[in-house]
Amino acid sequence: MRSSKSWKVLLVSLAAALSFSMLSACSGNNKKDKEDNSTVIVTYKGGTVTQKEFDTDVKVMKFLSPEQAQYLELDAFKETIVKQEAAFEYLAGQASDKAKKEAEKQADTQLATYKQGLGDTYASSLKEQGITEDEIRSYMVRVLTVYQDMLLKVTDDEVKKQFEATKGDFTVATLRHVLVGFTDANKKERSKEDALKRAKEVKAKLDGGADFAAVAKEYSDDTGSKEKGGLYADTALGTYVEEFKKAAQTLPLNTISDPIETTYGYHIMKVESRTEKMFDQLTDEQKESLKSAVASDKLQQFMEKDLNGIIENINLPKSSASPAPGAGASPSASAPAATQSAK
Template sequence: MPRPNKRLWFAIPTALLLVAALIPATGCNTGSAVVATYSGGQVLQSEFEKQFHFQRTLLLPDYKESDDNKKSFLNEYITLHKILVEEAKKAGVTIDQTAVSGDIEQYKDQVTNMVFGGDRTKFDAEMKQYKLSDDDVKQLVLDDYYLRAYKTLKTQDVKVTPDEAKAFFDHDPSVFMTGTVSHILVATEDEAKKIKERLAKGEDFAAIAKASSLDPTAKLNGGTMADVSFDSFEDDFRQAAANATVGQISDPVHTVYGWHILRVDKRSNPTFADVQKDAEQKALADKQNAAWQAYYEQTQQNAGIQITLPK
């Protein structure tokens, strides 16, 4: 199924992508103990707790509240929002804040669909529980714009050669495939096996998907993703779709989402010549991501981050 970072403004936790947490709302620092310091500033406990819960609750409900996860979160949060966003502004990056107003509802819709199965009341309840508002979402979107623009600025001199593009294609041709794939998502391997047995007996794929799939979009499309780029799929799902026999029901496939039964209805198998321009663009994006990752890591290393979590 499609990766979350294809649908949301950002994906977390990962240092490579642009945004890993949300920046603080005005006035949330009063009366808090310091939980982290860095060259040029500090993070107070109330700010940290608000942002950690925002990430965990809204985007990663299963994110564990361990000390290691909290420290990882703070390192990313400080590096991205406290340092790199400010660097972007000092480098002359400007964002038209009026342009992001429409993105607030889009973001809320994306999170509602991806995390809460389309139930906006659950999303609103979580926002209310942690005293989050549209201003927090707006600040998130602004941060995303700043970081994307700054990444473009910092990687503008990165180039790729034709040989690098060919090597990128050869490494994983499935990234360039397109096709139509149907799937049913369930929680356990045993459930997936039982669904495969039902399909083998002739039950309708779409009907089972609408009734049983944990993918909320299945109720609308019967589990069918038509004419999609395989590059939008989660890695394990993409490899399964690339190697499955067209028209046949697969064995259970495990991904970060759960267990899938899939059927590839059609699939392209392009050569490098067919997709050379696309390969050059993807190879360039990959090399730019690597350059940005290296800059992120160096920035974090030089930030002098010291974390002291409350007992």
């Protein structure tokens, strides 16, 4: 089961998806629109964010990630977004020329890809959201500039340290599993109790000597491996969701696991082989993913530790129509969106 990563805060998660999965881009300069006479809502060290700039960025975010739109209307998130908008402007203003040039190049490439993906609906989607292509590109360039600048500052030692901290993610394993999903093959919901009962039935059959491939074809709800007898061959464990990954890292070889719960359901697993990798065995792509992880960590550390220190004043109007976030009102990003997924 493939994993997805999410940011703790909305803007970063959106920026992440845009930068790491390269579906969009971010960069930015801090030049104010000469015709922008709107109220200054944030003052930070070296600059300001106006109401017009904030409104434009929100429209762009809704355009790029419509599934997050409902959260962008909540006051609780608006303050986080505007503070991070100031952070991206601040950091982009300090970025190197090399980072800015690379960001502009990537922004143009990814904007073209985005347009191609939307096809004939691109122009109407822009009109519906009330934004221009230049505004989307400006948003992309700002965020990508920050990301590229962080990336350029990552050292080889930091990449190696990141590898040591996440070494298990690069272990390559061949395994089989049976997924008893919380949703069955007919898209019908299955209770946890029923799923666990069925998973235990699968384990009992396998413990009794049944052929794993045959059982997987009969019981598994994982369409990606069912017809292959539940097989995932020579796959890096870091691609799996956390609970599945941990089990694959630690389960003794050729042993039938107890039911492993993930967001997908219950898994019964058997690891057939497992090979650890050394740093010098990594591909260039894997080393770049480590570098990206270090860069995203640096950005998140800035947001958590330094952001408040650059903010001098916030005057963000409250929305009387803004609903209060409920217990489940928390945006998530999938790999993936500024660390969502580094793929």
